[in-house]
Every structure is written in structure tokens, then in C-alpha cells.
Amino acid sequence: MGMFKDAETFEKVIVGFFNLVGNTPIIADKLLQSKMVIRFNYTDPDLVVVVDCAGDKAEVRPHDKTTTAVVEMSMSSDIAHRFWFGMVNLTKALTRKEMVAKGPIPKVLKLLPAIKPAYAMYPKYLDENGFRNYNITKAYTPPPSA
Amino acid sequence: MTMGGYAGQILYVNLSSGEIKKKPLDREFARKYIGGLGFGTRIYLDLIKENPAFDALSASNPFVLMTGPLTGMKLNGVARWTVCSKSPLTGFWGDSNVGGFFGAYLKFAGYDGIVIAGKAQTPSYLFINDETVEIRNAESYWGQDVYTVTDALKENLKPETKRAGQVLAIGPAGENLVRFASLINNKGHAAGRTGMGAVWGSKLLKAIFVSGTGQPEVAQPEKLEELKAELKVIYAESIGISAIHATGTATHMDVGIIGGDIPIKNWQLTDWDEINEIGPGMIEEKIFAGHKTCYGCGVACKKNAEVKDGPFKMEKGPGPEYETIATFGCMCLNSSIESIAKANEICNRNGMDTITCGSTIAFAIECFENGLITEKDTDGIRLTWGNSEAIVKMTEKIARREGFGAVLAQGSLKAAEHIGGNAADFLTTVKGLEAPMHDPRSAHGYGLAYAISPRGACHEASLTFEAEGGTIFIPEIPELSSDLPEGSEGRAELNVAAQDYGMFFSNCAVFCNLGGMPLNATQAINLVNYVTGFDYTLEEVLAAGRRLWYLKRGLTNLFGARAKDDRLPRRLMTVLEEGPTEGSVPDMDRMLAEFYELRDFDSDGVPTKKVLDQVGLPDLAALLHQS
Numbered sequence: 001m002g003m004f005k006d007a008e009t010f011e012k013v014i015v016g017f018f019n020l021v022g023n024t025p026i027i028a029d030k031l032l033q034s035k036m037v038i039r040f041n042y043t044d045p046d047l048v049v050v051v052d053c054a055g056d057k058a059e060v061r062p063h064d065k066t067t068t069a070v071v072e073m074s075m076s077s078d079i080a081h082r083f084w085f086g087m088v089n090l091t092k093a094l095t096r097k098e099m100v101a102k103g104p105i106p107k108v109l110k111l112l113p114a115i116k117p118a119y120a121m122y123p124k125y126l127d128e129n130g131f132r133n134y135n136i137t138k139a140y141t142p143p144p145s146a
Numbered sequence: 147m148t149m150g151g152y153a154g155q156i157l158y159v160n161l162s163s164g165e166i167k168k169k170p171l172d173r174e175f176a177r178k179y180i181g182g183l184g185f186g187t188r189i190y191l192d193l194i195k196e197n198p199a200f201d202a203l204s205a206s207n208p209f210v211l212m213t214g215p216l217t218g219m220k221l222n223g224v225a226r227w228t229v230c231s232k233s234p235l236t237g238f239w240g241d242s243n244v245g246g247f248f249g250a251y252l253k254f255a256g257y258d259g260i261v262i263a264g265k266a267q268t269p270s271y272l273f274i275n276d277e278t279v280e281i282r283n284a285e286s287y288w289g290q291d292v293y294t295v296t297d298a299l300k301e302n303l304k305p306e307t308k309r310a311g312q313v314l315a316i317g318p319a320g321e322n323l324v325r326f327a328s329l330i331n332n333k334g335h336a337a338g339r340t341g342m343g344a345v346w347g348s349k350l351l352k353a354i355f356v357s358g359t360g361q362p363e364v365a366q367p368e369k370l371e372e373l374k375a376e377l378k379v380i381y382a383e384s385i386g387i388s389a390i391h392a393t394g395t396a397t398h399m400d401v402g403i404i405g406g407d408i409p410i411k412n413w414q415l416t417d418w419d420e421i422n423e424i425g426p427g428m429i430e431e432k433i434f435a436g437h438k439t440c441y442g443c444g445v446a447c448k449k450n451a452e453v454k455d456g457p458f459k460m461e462k463g464p465g466p467e468y469e470t471i472a473t474f475g476c477m478c479l480n481s482s483i484e485s486i487a488k489a490n491e492i493c494n495r496n497g498m499d500t501i502t503c504g505s506t507i508a509f510a511i512e513c514f515e516n517g518l519i520t521e522k523d524t525d526g527i528r529l530t531w532g533n534s535e536a537i538v539k540m541t542e543k544i545a546r547r548e549g550f551g552a553v554l555a556q557g558s559l560k561a562a563e564h565i566g567g568n569a570a571d572f573l574t575t576v577k578g579l580e581a582p583m584h585d586p587r588s589a590h591g592y593g594l595a596y597a598i599s600p601r602g603a604c605h606e607a608s609l610t611f612e613a614e615g616g617t618i619f620i621p622e623i624p625e626l627s628s629d630l631p632e633g634s635e636g637r638a639e640l641n642v643a644a645q646d647y648g649m650f651f652s653n654c655a656v657f658c659n660l661g662g663m664p665l666n667a668t669q670a671i672n673l674v675n676y677v678t679g680f681d682y683t684l685e686e687v688l689a690a691g692r693r694l695w696y697l698k699r700g701l702t703n704l705f706g707a708r709a710k711d712d713r714l715p716r717r718l719m720t721v722l723e724e725g726p727t728e729g730s731v732p733d734m735d736r737m738l739a740e741f742y743e744l745r746d747f748d749s750d751g752v753p754t755k756k757v758l759d760q761v762g763l764p765d766l767a768a769l770l771h772q773s
Contacts, residue, residue: 086404086405086726089405089615089616090401090404090405090616091386091401091615091616091617092615092616093616094385094386094616095385095386095616095617095618095619095663096616096619101385105385105388105389105392106388106389106392106393109389109392109393109397109400109401109426110400110426110427112400112401112404113400113403113421113422113425113427116403116404119404
């Protein structure tokens, strides 16, 4: 079992964070310039989230399985969680297929500099939004198992 | 069965006597040593073992260039070939691995490699046109930069050859004996590290021109075609290949910064506000001028650059790769991508290693900042962080060994001795070779890899960087596919496996570590088997790799390296207080102790007689254990 005991909790964490990132101009401006539409397919627990930067503002849509995405990213919720702490070796994760990306990969890689400030935001976001237990940069106590 | 892949003969050239010999490639020798540095290192040891004490810039230092069995095949990631000699920069073992076209063309001419001994009396070049091999006068080319001599030789020799030729040349840096001078093929493919260009300069060898009309055979063409079809799908799905095709090795500027892999300000930082100014996005916007590739490779990870105007104007030509962008860029806090492209062009034209050159300038900037040198020492140049014009000017002065450039032309270790004070605190060298742009504080295995690399701090002396960094995944070898915990645990085992397999993969078979990254061991070995007709197993290639690794280690021991030289410089062992590598330094004592035991070294860092005998190197054992 992964770090998140259920999809509902993971959805609250990740969708809340994506919305925060989408409302942070230093990041959002560059994402919107890219016009990228990315679908994240998470497993363990399962969740689908679309981040749509094609319009005037970044839209985050959980459970959207119908929008045509430019890029599809698949990974476990644990990998996704660790990624936003800057703890995932992206190269290794892609080589070992712990992250699977489909679509124009160079366009995705170009977004890495844009999202870099988000790594510092994630632990703070967790602390400030009731998800302190998930902040693995601190002495981590796993949530009680279901 | 046919021995495919190989051209079947090795060229021996003595520049002192003018003697040229062609010796057939022995089948058993080929099977045992595979090719590339497997051949080169064995031949080198045989040449010097009677009298191994000599200066790297003397006529007694042989130079060996060898291709691999796959060089010259139209396959992804196999255009590479190798050179080796004693390093004028470090005084220890030196070798370099390079792509481009020269190796393939040498095969077409009918040679697997060239062994060069002695020293010419006047500037010379070697002319190879199939069976015709001549030492020719190069006085009219001496002093020309690499681009000029490459164009001139190709043009002037065209009437004498049936097919267009390739040129491997040194520039003024090699002629001037800059200790980190390189050899350059096709203007941008550099045998960069350890100063092989200075070896040529000391021999008054300006260039080798080669043209050939042959083609190496494939022993099992049907099986090879089947495997190529399988690999076509794998390459199409590879994200790593897709990334380096799009933006080259500069891709790592965006990826490496996340985990703290990129050294900044002479290894004092892992983040910098201006990093994106020198990343792939800015390269595409400001200097990108098209894709380039090596012979037969569809990956095309090389990029051309052009700066149309301004102080760093440069014509369209080979652009800077990741290591160059980092050394001349963030290492010097230089955010001008145009100036980095210009510095790269200066290094290519003059034939200089960009890693050592950029790192040595970053070192000098820190010396300047700390008052160890002033404008009086630097010929009026203000060597300050981010001063892109000063960085470019100093690069030119180094190539010419002019003024303070002559001090830096010795490399940073010798420059530190010259400058004195606490200059050595700013060094990033192991065994005198400046570390590449991958921080061991982000991946501890790199630290051990740098420390025990026979040629000095190097990320390509084994496959440790690729395995721990994540670009390769070799499921057949547990150490190269396991998921190690953060820290130093298991890194000794990782290094041993990455050396043994790496010596086969990128030193003997001479696969490209970039273009060959999607290959697992089975595929890599099958490629070699189908081309050569041999029936190598994983065990056999690992044994060959292990033997080569001990050969290289033994040679560097023979040139004086001992346990005290297997250390990381203080700068790389300094704990950073913030950023992705905060608080992390490799546990070198632990890793070295484990590694020495695994490799059966004595406490002085020399492989025991027993292990050298075991791997089939009794002559090396006798040399190292004479007492």
C-alpha cells in the first residue's frame, strides 16, 4: 500500500496543490504559454487529473477522462508525491518506467524550469493545509492505516 | 566463421624512423580484448613495459587509437572509438572516447587502429588512403586552427582519393603543449580529456587524414537485421533518446538542477537564479542552428550553434554540450549563452578540453575573488564571476599560452601550485583531472567513481554515472538494476559492476553511453555477436571488462598513482547548507574500504599480485610487484 490510504485524500492533496500552482503567476504564466494539456493517471490509489493550460487560466479537473490531452503521464501516487519534494530522480524514474510519459516529451521537459519553484511550495502547502503528516521532509509519521 | 566487424589489421607508425608497418589483427587477441581500449591498453602496456618511466611529452610515450568491432556500422550509438597514452595533464594514465566519423572511415580504409611511436623531426601529418599510408610534411598546416586545417586537408587531398576523407587534428593548443589539448574530428567531435592533443603536439603530429573504400563485414546479417527491427521500436519509445535528440545533452540543465547535480560557482552552490538563461530553452531561442550526428547514428544528439552578432559572434558550427555549458556557464556564474558558444568554438578551433578549460577558469575566478591573483597577474583581465568577456578572453589566452594563459594552460592543479596561498582549496581535481559537471553530493556513487577512476575525476570511466543517475537499466546485472537507498551504501558494489560492464560496453565494444542508453546487456552483446560472429556471453564480456579495468588501474599505478590519489578534493566534500543536496557528502572512507576489498587492492591502492594473475595479467603483476 502506498503512502495515501485512499483516493479521496490523495485527490485533496494533489488537486489542491495543482490549483495553488495554477494560481501562482511565476509558474502559471509559463504553463499557460505552453498551452499544454496534461492528463495524470495515478495508481495506488487510482486517480485521474487533467491540468489544462490551453486557455486563459490553468484548469485542474479531477476525474476528467474525456479531454484529449497532449501528454499523458502515468505514475503511482507515491512517486508523484515524492516528485513534488524534488526527491525523484526523474531520469531514473522514466528509464525504469516508474513514470511513463506519452506525447511530445521535449515539450514536457521544457516545463521543468517553469515548475521548479513548486518544489519549495509543496512542503509548505502540506503544512498549511492540514496535510502535515505527508510532509516527508520532516520527521515523518505515517498516517494510521485504514 | 567469419570474423566480422573488424577491418583486420592494425597500423604501426614510427614518427622517428619513418617506419610504417601493417600487422594483421589476431583472432584470439580480438576475442579476448574485443576492441577499443581493450586493444589500446593492452598494446600500450606491451610497448612500454620494458621501460615505463618517461615523460608524457617525450618521444617515448606511445599513442594508440583504436576502433571497436561495431565502429563503422550503420547502427545507433556505435560510431565511437578510443585513444590512449600517458596523460600530459595528470602524469597518470590517459584515455579518451570520441564519436564523429573518423573511426568509421579508418575502418573503411582497412584498419582497426593506429599505434604511433616516436617523434617527427618536422611538423607532419599521416595520410591514409586505403593501402597507401605516408608520413607527410605538415609545415604549411602548422599553426592553423582545427577548422582551417580540416577544410584545407579535405580540399587539398580530394584529388588523391576516391572518396571524401575525414581529418583528426590538433589545433594551436596542441602545438603549444597546453596540457589539456584535445584531438578534434570534423570540427566538433573531441577526444577531449587528459590532453591527448598535447601528446600529438610533442610528436609534431598535426593531423591524420583518412579515406577508404572498404566496408567491414557483418558475420550474421540476418540476425542483425532482426535485432535492428526490434531496437527500432525500443528507440522510438525511449524518452531519453527523444530528449537528447530534441535538445542534446543540454537537456540535463533542466533535469539535473532538480536534484542538485549541477555544480555552480566552482561547486559552491547547487542553485542559481539565472540557470534558465543557459538552459535548453534559451539555447533554442538564441543559438540553435540545426542538428548534427555521428556516423550511422539516428539519435543525432549534437547541435549546431550560431551567434549572428555582438561581441561573441561566431559562424555556424558545433554548439556547446552540457559539460561545456556548465563549466563555462554556471561554474563561472556566466549567464551569457552566446559567450559559452563562443568559448566552445575557441576550444574546438584550438583543440582544448572544455571541461578542464572551463573548470580551470572557474578556479582562477575564485583565486581572483580571494585576492590570490590580481589584474597584474591576469594581464589586466578582471576575472570576476559572470564576466563573460573575461572568460572568453582568458580561453583564447590559454590556447596561445599567452601571459596568465600559460599558467592556466597547465590545468588547475599545477596553476594552484604556481599561485600558492590557499589556491588548492578551490581545486576540483582527482589525480590532476578536473571533475565533470555531476555532483557526488547528489549521488554518492559518483564520488567513488571519481576517486578511483584510473584517469582521474571522470563520469565516463565506468557506467556508475549512467546507472546511479538513471539513464541506463541493465536487468541482467543486479547491481545495475537495483534501487539503492540514498547515501553511500552499496556504492562500492555498484562501482565494481559499472566498471566491469562499462569497460565492455563503452571502452571495448565502444558503444556510445548516450546513443546506446536504451540497450540492455543482452541486446548489446547480441549486437557484438551478430556483427563479429563471436558467441560472447555476459560472463565473458564481464571478465574482459574486468581485465581491462585492472589493466588501466595498473597502468596508472605504474605511473605512480597510489591510495593517497584516490581522494576527492575538499571542495567536493564540503557540506552545502541548502538546496537539494543539503547536508549530504559521500562517505568516502566507507566506500573506498569496501571497494579496495572487492577489488583486492593492497593498502597502497595497488591490485594484489593474486588478483592480477587471476584476471590474466601476470606481466602487469610482475611490473607492479617487482620486490
